[in-house]
Amino acid sequence: MNAPRGTGPYVDAHHHVWDLSARDQDWLAGAALAPLRRNFTLADLAPEARAAGVGATVLVQTVTVADETPEFLALAADSDLVAGVVGRTDLTRPDVADTLARLRELPGGRRLVGIRHQVQGERDPEWLLRPDVRRGLAAVADAGLAHDLVVLPHQLPSCARAAADHPGLTFVLDHLGKPPIASGVLEPWASAVRALAARPNTVCKLSGMVTEADHAQWTVDDLRPYADTVLHAFGPERLMFGSDWPVSLLAAPYGAVLDAAELLTRSLGADAHAEVFAGTARRVYGLPGG
Template identity: 70%
Template structure:
C-alpha cells in the first residue's frame, strides 16, 4: 500500500476551509480581477463531494470576515453536518466582553463545535497589533475558554505572533498557511527565520495549507513548494503540523484534489505514523475534534 493509499484508507482531516454565500453577506476582501474567480457562492454542498472523493472524513470550517454574525451561522451549519467537525470563528478581541461573547457562542446552536477564534490580522496596518494590551486581554479570554487561536499573518507580522505566544503560554497558536511565505519570489529568509522562532515555542502549531496561492498560480509545481514545506516540517515536526486545503481560495491555483495530492507528495518520504499526524492526529489533538462522519467513499476525484 502506498503512502497515499494509507492516508486515504484511514481518512483525512481537512483542517482549514471556508464557505460563503454572497446573497447572505458580501466578501469585501474579494476584489480585483485576480480574485474574480472567487466572486461566487461556495457552499458546503459544493465541497462535500470533493472532500468525500479525496478521502476526507472531517473538516474545520474557518472564518472569512471579521463580523459577529458569521460565526453563529457556521456553528449552525456544523451542527447539521456530518463533515464539519469544528469551527474557527470570530469575536472582537478588543472588546471588554470577549469572555461573555465566547460563552454566548458556546451556548447557541452548534456551540459545541466552536474550537477556535481567528481575526484577519493580515489586514491590520499595525505590525504589532497582536501585542496591543486589549488584544492580549482578548487572547487570554480565548485561552480561558479552552479554545485555540488561529494566526492569519504575513511574514512581517510573525515576530509579533512569536511575542504574543511567548506572553500567553496557556494558549495554543495555530499558524495558518505557514505564515504566507514568499514562494512566488523564491525567497526563504527572513520568513524561515521567523517561522523557526515561532516554532521554538511549544504552544505553537502550523498548517500545511495555502502554499499553492503563494506560488505562481499559473505554473507552480510541487518542487516550488518543497523548500517551504520542508522548513515548517523541520521547525514544527509532524506532531505540530496539520493539513488544510484552504478551499475555495486554493481554486485560484489548484483544484481541491490537486492540493491534497501536492500535500501527500510533499510528505511522501515520512513514516506512516508521521503522515498520520499531519493528515489526522495533529488536528484531532489541537482542536479537540470528535469525528463521527460516515466513512469516506472512493469516488473519482472532482475538479
C-alpha cells in the first residue's frame, strides 16, 4: 500500500496489550481469533510503531477486570511510548469518584486520560442512560477524563442522548461505532453516527475498520464510504487515528493500517492531517505536546 506519510511524530490513539500468563482474555474464543491467543507486549509494538513514525500511543482497556487499569498505568509509567491510558472502572458503583481518585494516585496515575466500559456487551441498548450509569459518567466528567464508547450501531442513538445529557464530558467513539463494512451497508449506521457527531462534545477514532471489513480481501475503497462519513460528520479536528493493534493484525500489519488511514485522508491539507494523526488525540486526552 505504501501511502505517502505526513510529518510526524504520529499519535496512535488506540491499541491494546495483554499477557495470557497473567490473565486470560476470555473474549478470544473461536477459530477466527486464534491468531490473537498469544502475548502481545509493548516490546512487540514499539518497533512497529517507531517504524511507522508513531511517537506516542494511548493504551486502552481490554477486559472487565479491576486490576487491569493499575497494571496499564504502571506500564505507562515505565514507557516512553505510552502517553495515556484509557482504563476501566465500574460506572454503576456509587464510589466512582473515589475510585478514579485512587487510580490517579497510583504509579503512572497521571497518565490516566479516559474510562471505557464494554457497552457493546450490554443487552440493554440504553445502558448508558441508566441513572446509576449517568451518575458514573458525571464522575468521569468531574475528574477531567474522557469516556470512550465501544458500541455497536444499534447503540449509537443512546450514545447521542448520553452526550446531550453530559455536555461537560467528551465522548470518544471507538472504531466508528463498528459499522458493517464487510457487507457494504451504510444505513442506519451512517444516520446514527451523524446524529452523534451533531453533539459538539463527541469525537471519533479512525480505527477498527480493517477488522470490520473482509479480513482476507479488504481494500481501501471498501473502507472509504465509512471513513468519508465520519470525516464529514466530525471534521478532522474531532477525528483521531488509532491502530487497534493487535486486533488489527487479523486483517493487516501495523504499517498497512496506518497506510490505509493515510490514503483515506490524503485530500486533507497539512493542518487537518496533523489533527487526525496527532492533534486531536493530544488535545482530547491531554497528552504531552498538545
